[in-house]
Amino acid sequence: MDFLNYPQPLADLISGLSRLPGIGPKTAGRLAFYLLQQPQIAESLADAIHNAMENIKECSICSNYTEQDPCPICTSEKRDSSLLCIVEQPRDVAALEKTREFKGRYHVLHGVISPLEGIGPEQLTVSQLLNRLEGIKEVVMALNPTVEGEATSIYLSKLLKPIGIKVTRIAHGLPVGGDLEYADEVTIARALEGRRLL
Incomplete structure (x- = not known):
């Protein structure tokens, strides 16, 4: 999909979304426009992604994702x-x-x-x-x-x-x-x- 006609930040957003599994360029474009029209949802999603990246790690014993190490199962x-x-x-x-x-x-x-x-x-x-x-x-x-x-x-x-x-x-x-x-x-x-x- 050609992103040349879009402003660079929008083109970057579409490109980033299209790298997710199961998301093609057209779906990425629809998602990007939806997020721009729904700023509260976009901010909530950005916060959730940031929070997960900051706080989720691999358990040092079982390698499952966890907030605490070792994980509750281990x-x-x-x-x-x-x-x-x-x-x-x-x-x-x-x-x-x-x-x-x-x-x-x-x-x-x-x-x-x-x-x-x-x-x-x-x-x-x-x-x-x-x-x-x-x-x-x-x-x-x-x-x-x-x-x-x-x-x-x-x-x-x-x-x-x-x-x-x-x-x-x-x-x-x-x-x-x-x-x-x-x-x-x-x-x-x-x-x-x-x-x-x-």
């Missing part, structure tokens, strides 16, 4: 510290927590192994995972059922099984190619209940 004595669930993104923790079925702790990889995109284990939080295995008896793989998610699950299980850790995966109650973030609570709960050995 410090909770009610959680089963011998059970660890590995997920791709922080939003997956939120999806699993909505079910109230999983009682262990989490580890967020911040992605999956994808050689085509130049993402290997070094770009993920695999080394942090390997440093926190003391006392862990079972690791549940809750990665999205994509080719990259499957490859990452297999890679991690090959690292964990020789140590004597039981490795399971959530059942495929989730559609192949689907994301945890968009699955309903019942589907995720059934997938957790039906997990199996890798």
